[in-house]
Amino acid sequence: MSVALSRPVVRRRSGRRLPASFVVGVVLLGVLALAAVLAPVLVSSPNQLHLGSALQGPSAAHPFGTDEYGRDVLGRVLVATGTDLEIGLFCVLPALFIGTVLGTLAGYFGGWLDMALMRIVDVLVAFPFMVLVIAIVAALGVGITNMFIAVAAVAWVSYARLARSEVQVIRQLDYIRAARVLGFSHRRILSRHVLPNVVVQPLVYCTSDFVGYILLCSALGYLGLGVQPPNAEWGTMIADGKNFLAQAPWISIFPGCAIVVVGIACILVGNSLGDVLRPEAKK
Amino acid sequence: MTEPILQLTDVSKSFPIRAERGRGMPRLQRERLHALQRVSLKVSEGETLGIVGESGCGKSTLAKLLVRLLQPDSGQVFYRGRELKTVASRDLRRIQMVFQNPYGSLNPRLTIGNAVAEPLRVYELVDRKGVSAEVDRLLEQVGLASAIKDRYPLELSGGQCQRVAIARALAVRPEILIADEAVSSLDVSVQAQILNLLADLRDALNLTVIAISHDLGVIEYLCDRIGVMYLGHLVEWGTGTDVLKQPGHPYTRGLLESVPSLDPSNRSADSGVRGELPSAITLPEGCVFRPRCPRAQGECIKPPPTINLNDEHWANCFFATDVQRDGAKHDAAAS
């Protein structure tokens, strides 16, 4: 009864070759992470004032120059790496997690769960994002942790919607029906069949949100609601340097470049993340 | 007479319509799409039943009811004498299904090996060490080499995917296999391979098969018994020979005449069934086939009776015996 194995539709790729852009992006992020980890070792007292050497241009001693308080910009940029990466992660991850889970459950089970969730989403979406975040931070008090809470409370909504619409497509596919006919529990279907297919889009989405939240934090810092001085953070460094753009542009430029680098890394990873996570979808 | 393995009594199912048309005011009253209307049938163990009908006839809804993906609005579904909704999940696996779209029925992220092994693991049908061997055995049973275990569905052809789907369904040792348009998406040559496979498996494993299709050729090849559906009603029922050679219902007759014959010299100018399918929201009064029936008369405005044409063959038409007799005359004249 055996029939000769007919030719496959797609040639199986010999080993998995990751796209170049993905590798570059990941390496870049890796370097940044390394810098963040090593910063406390490499840099001593980044917040120490040295008023005598204020506003000096890039030199051998200070490759990125010094700011208006005489602090080494390079050192502060390095130290801020940790802070900003942390900000990006802690803003994105809770929202991603909460949003994807809630959206998946709502989309999968439908009914009152879906209706309830969508009404909450409708309400939250009616408010401008920044306004809500600021309001919550103002209510909870200033500080970086409260900022994380505020963002998580507001940002989960877009992930929820994204996950929900993905689930609604997948739910109709026969392999989900087959799993139910095979008698698999909802838990198994959700964890093994639905989530792995649903999570790709939100993950790609969050790579672009990552940089967005770093910028959000600098905006909040500008308003006095984010990272408090004298702690180093790229956004606040840029804001602080704005008064010296003519005479000492390096104070703002170098932290700015750091954000750009993170942004590029995220885009590189984000663009190819979809392909990396779904190699079997390449025909 | 042994108890039927599956039985439906007076099953009806309808769906609410969301009145979203995008134009004008949304409808205020709740309209319903009547998918199944008081369908009753019995399936004996080991036999192959074919359900044939065109779009809107309710056959997909029927399939979903049999695997408990849907619950009937009224009427009961019995499996081995017990109502389906009281049967434990673990026993429901005895009724399995193969779907139409071969690629859609496999999770694109799972390798073939994992897809077939999963039910084995969930139900602990073999111990851990035996899983791989059992997967090999199942794949071989459907005509696939075990090397295919590491591939992903999108690397396979449609026919191969369908074989994998069958292997996965067989993993849980089902008694009843429902093939819901299982070969409709396949090329003719591959379709024939899968049909032969299903026939062989059915004989080797003594499966009860319910084949749901719009293709009369497929039904004829596989089935002992045929039920013809139209607009949610079961309009004719009998053995394969009875229904296909001596139909008693005008719709069955029209359907058979519509199938394009492979003989180019046999071309008729009249359509098998004229007109369009009416909406399933407001069903025609009385016999649902009345608006398109060439024999429709005054009395057809009343619900048609079930006329027994022989012990195992019935049709829901006032004129069933006439249809059968006229059909026989027509066929004799044509040959």
Place this chain on the structure above:
Amino acid sequence: MNRALSPGVTPRPTPAATASDPATLLAVRDLSVVYRRAHAVVHAVDSVSFSVGRGKIVGIVGESGSGKTTVIRAIMRLLRQPPAEVPGGEILFEGQDLLALTPRQMRAVRGARIAQIFQDPFASLNPVVPVGKQIAEAARYRRGGSRGDVRGRVLEVMNLVGIPDARRRLKMYPDELSGGLRQRVAMASALMLSPGLLLADEPTTALDVTIQDQILKLLRSLRDELGTSVIIVTHDLGVVAQTCDHVIVMYAGRVVENGPVAQVLLSPAHPYTRALLDAIPHGVGRDSRLRPIPGAPPDLSSLPAGCAFADRCRFAVERCRTEVPPLEEHSAGHFSACIRRAELSNEL
């Protein structure tokens, strides 16, 4: 593709009639189409030749990957180039080579002299425009005329394709119509400018068999009443048997058999046609056995030397794998690309 003829083999007579033959509407000669992908060149259509007479219905039948849809796209010049390329061939329509026309000239042909209907009528109709308007649109930009004239013509073609209650349906939207009606609307649009040739790509595959029956009979009556030639692309031999005058059987991008429908279906001259007929579960009862075709169609980017069907053919011999068999005349008007067709005539 260049294929040197072995010595001693006479050049084959092309099944396509010459361009000057007035009874021939369309003559395709040695048409080849390739797709250039990143790592491979896919030979979708390989030296295909056939002709369509005036007032004839020709069927092109084959399974997926046979190239039949690509041929239609090539005729309508709707291939995306790149990645598609047409390395060779001519498509002579009413004496003109369509492949040599400028895009502007081709636009004048498309819709007006050659029209097409597609498999999924819902996808080929605009869901937000009423059907009457869509049918009218096909003509409005070409023929001019007052709105009354156009509307009159629209109602005329709607009656021609058997749309009941046409006046009321003018304002309806595609989603309010059934599949069969939508296909009729698509046909009405196609007929607005009275094309000489209608290309129908799997026109009934998505329809119920009773509706398919109606549509096929409609195509025949259109041919009878208007003299429109039709090319039907399908995988269903039954459709071919009921509708076509001539049939072209394609496999792996090549024509393997070509001839009057009665001859090809009742006395096939190629093992693939025979195998297709044997694989159809038509009239095959419960106790007999279907004869499937083992294996699967070849990869079009790496076709084997010799006959593309050899690997799956139960009559293949060594010679079949060395050279591509030419399409040769088997009997009057009936061509086959099988070198063993004479010996096998009893078994096919």
